[in-house]
Amino acid sequence: MLGLVQGVGFRPFVHRLASTLRLAGFVRNHDGCVNIEVEGAAADVEAFVEALGNGPALARVLQVLQTEIPVLGETGFVILPSTGVPAGPILLPPDIAPCEACLAELFDPGDRRHRHPFLNCTDCGPRFTVVRALPYDRATTTMDRFPMCAACQREYDDPGDRRFHAQPTACPACGPQLRGVDPGGAPVPVADALAWAARTLKAGQVLAIKGVGGYHLACDARNQAAVARLRQGKQRDAKPFAVMVADLTMAERLAEVGPEARELLASPIRPIVLLPARDGMGLAPDVAPGLDLAGLMLPSSPLHHLLFRELENVPLVMTSGNMSDAPMVHLDDEAVTKLGPLVDGLLIHDREIHVPLDDSVVRVIAKKPVPVRRARGLAPGPIALPVPCRRPTLAVGGHLKATFALGRDAHALLSSPLGDLDGLETWQAYERALAHHEQLFGFTADQVVHDLHPDYATTRYARASGKPCLAVQHHHAHMASCMADNGLNEPVIGVVFDGAGLGPDGTFWGGEFLVGDCRSFRRAGHLRTVPMPGGAVREPWRMALAHLADAGVGCKAFEGRLPGEDRRRLAIASARAPLTSSAGRLFDAVAALAGVCGRVSFEAQAAMALEALATRAGECTPYPTTVEGGPEGITLDTRPCIRQVASEVDRDLPPEAIAARFHAGLAAGISQVCAHLRASTGLSTVVLSGGVFLNAILTEQLVGHLSAEGFRVYWHHQVPPGDGGLALGQLAIAAAGQEA
Numbered sequence: 001m002l003g004l005v006q007g008v009g010f011r012p013f014v015h016r017l018a019s020t021l022r023l024a025g026f027v028r029n030h031d032g033c034v035n036i037e038v039e040g041a042a043a044d045v046e047a048f049v050e051a052l053g054n055g056p057a058l059a060r061v062l063q064v065l066q067t068e069i070p071v072l073g074e075t076g077f078v079i080l081p082s083t084g085v086p087a088g089p090i091l092l093p094p095d096i097a098p099c100e101a102c103l104a105e106l107f108d109p110g111d112r113r114h115r116h117p118f119l120n121c122t123d124c125g126p127r128f129t130v131v132r133a134l135p136y137d138r139a140t141t142t143m144d145r146f147p148m149c150a151a152c153q154r155e156y157d158d159p160g161d162r163r164f165h166a167q168p169t170a171c172p173a174c175g176p177q178l179r180g181v182d183p184g185g186a187p188v189p190v191a192d193a194l195a196w197a198a199r200t201l202k203a204g205q206v207l208a209i210k211g212v213g214g215y216h217l218a219c220d221a222r223n224q225a226a227v228a229r230l231r232q233g234k235q236r237d238a239k240p241f242a243v244m245v246a247d248l249t250m251a252e253r254l255a256e257v258g259p260e261a262r263e264l265l266a267s268p269i270r271p272i273v274l275l276p277a278r279d280g281m282g283l284a285p286d287v288a289p290g291l292d293l294a295g296l297m298l299p300s301s302p303l304h305h306l307l308f309r310e311l312e313n314v315p316l317v318m319t320s321g322n323m324s325d326a327p328m329v330h331l332d333d334e335a336v337t338k339l340g341p342l343v344d345g346l347l348i349h350d351r352e353i354h355v356p357l358d359d360s361v362v363r364v365i366a367k368k369p370v371p372v373r374r375a376r377g378l379a380p381g382p383i384a385l386p387v388p389c390r391r392p393t394l395a396v397g398g399h400l401k402a403t404f405a406l407g408r409d410a411h412a413l414l415s416s417p418l419g420d421l422d423g424l425e426t427w428q429a430y431e432r433a434l435a436h437h438e439q440l441f442g443f444t445a446d447q448v449v450h451d452l453h454p455d456y457a458t459t460r461y462a463r464a465s466g467k468p469c470l471a472v473q474h475h476h477a478h479m480a481s482c483m484a485d486n487g488l489n490e491p492v493i494g495v496v497f498d499g500a501g502l503g504p505d506g507t508f509w510g511g512e513f514l515v516g517d518c519r520s521f522r523r524a525g526h527l528r529t530v531p532m533p534g535g536a537v538r539e540p541w542r543m544a545l546a547h548l549a550d551a552g553v554g555c556k557a558f559e560g561r562l563p564g565e566d567r568r569r570l571a572i573a574s575a576r577a578p579l580t581s582s583a584g585r586l587f588d589a590v591a592a593l594a595g596v597c598g599r600v601s602f603e604a605q606a607a608m609a610l611e612a613l614a615t616r617a618g619e620c621t622p623y624p625t626t627v628e629g630g631p632e633g634i635t636l637d638t639r640p641c642i643r644q645v646a647s648e649v650d651r652d653l654p655p656e657a658i659a660a661r662f663h664a665g666l667a668a669g670i671s672q673v674c675a676h677l678r679a680s681t682g683l684s685t686v687v688l689s690g691g692v693f694l695n696a697i698l699t700e701q702l703v704g705h706l707s708a709e710g711f712r713v714y715w716h717h718q719v720p721p722g723d724g725g726l727a728l729g730q731l732a733i734a735a736a737g738q739e740a
């Protein structure tokens, strides 16, 4: 039997089932599968097989293989030790928030695990972050240094117990210990580290707190001075901070929580959910400057639950303990050296984190969850491939939010995003994570897939691997990613809007209409290309000037805001600027014209601010765009839109209205291009991919238009639409090419 059956209480479930049906035999983990032998009355065996699919909440059975064997005349049913080497596509469950039963014990003064921050059972607890090797047994986890006490051992050995073979099980007598340390790493002389941490946070100080997948930096989210200090320390000028709240009631006080978001917040994955913030509910302005979105999450570990019991109604900023985009700090000595200077103390424990894993981030778009960051609770997951990989294949992903994928047979395992690969530190984290996944899953690639861009660190890595390589165009990979995400294996229209990716013609693409499937594609249309001056990614005003020049108009109000020096430097730079069809840069240009963002500290900042503005406006008339056919395909000409933006900025129209009309115009223009492509190709399936489709307004309007016109529209729900999902598409393309 194949599937997500290790570490989810599957063997105990099988044991109970067999015992109920009075069947004899055994169950064991073997070569990455669960191996079961049963004997008994034919009807009982049949009932047994049927019931296997109704296993524990976290289990996922992918395949059941059955053979008849001679009757051995056995009595009793046993769980045997794990055997074999991990050769198949072994799947490990992710880290799961404490279950109801464990929470009840946590707050029961009569329970022996009362207030024990490390309790867990077969239904919950750490998994992927503590596993060193497979098969999944206590000896292969970072809990191996905590020998179980007699009481824990009894539970662990008892098939009727909730903790039967719960590998990370612990209690106050035998488990890890919590301690407070000062910024220099010296112990804080307190009896109760939890109470100390709560006191410190309530006093407006900043703490580093060791969570499930790494360290968070935490402070009172209502305290502007504390939040500003944290922001300064992290050198993260504008990215929003996530906020952890005690429960759903508190989440609803801070943000508008729809039914889908409610379910996501409370799910055992416990992701950060991006939600429309309620005004004036007391979060410090520096939590998410300029945005109407709040990233909220509920406690994801017993430690968090205990902390909130002490804090009562204080919401906590809980941002990854790292510098800018580096991976989350997860080692204790590193926490002291790197985070110590930013905090007033650290809440540390001695359960080692083997694999750092950031919090997952999800947004609800058109009533469905869309991953923004697929990490704790989700990665590395198994994702079904529409076409199986005949050869074990490694897809190395792109350059930003770099994520790799391992493909073998019918499934892909997708790593969490490991950061932007500009620095040595992030590259080392990428290589370490890759080596760990390969070792853990017994994976050796026969083929390596990479982006067409020759200068990505991942491309260079692939080419240096000495293995057969396949280069895949960036936007084709995005399109294939959305197809794989939705299990599609048919020709589609791919609308791929992002920042930039190298096209086969040597220019930077980013507003693309592709037609094809995983085997091949053609560029059937694109946004009008404009020169992209150097430095435009960090300074959207440069893109605004490029678009104004292209549209042949000026915009006095906007130009008046620019220092003259900027204009002169730009004139020199744009003389040799390469052309781009980037949708991300179009958003930048409009945001800069509308006066939203002159300079940004991260790529999507201007677009996010523009979306926030559009959310505040109501119904509006879309700006015009024109669709032009040509021998090279269709061009979606945005000049009419830019001209209107410029004149309305000059007439001092509110930026909210401009932002809303821009979104509506782009959605209308994209639907028009899709209609043209349906007419010329007969295709009526559209996939939406690329980071721009994290924009809820654009996506929802487009889904609305296209559905109304009879298209089948797909967007992402298993992997992010941005570059964090790229590797899945690379893999799907490689798999299609491996078919006979």
Ligand code: ZN
Binding pocket: 098, 099, 100, 101, 102, 120, 121, 122, 123, 124, 125
């Ligand atoms: Zn539990």
Ligand code: ZN
Binding pocket: 148, 149, 150, 151, 152, 153, 170, 171, 172, 173, 174, 175
């Ligand atoms: Zn114990």
Ligand code: FE
Binding pocket: 474, 478, 498, 499, 500, 501, 690, 691, 722, 723
């Ligand atoms: Fe991209």
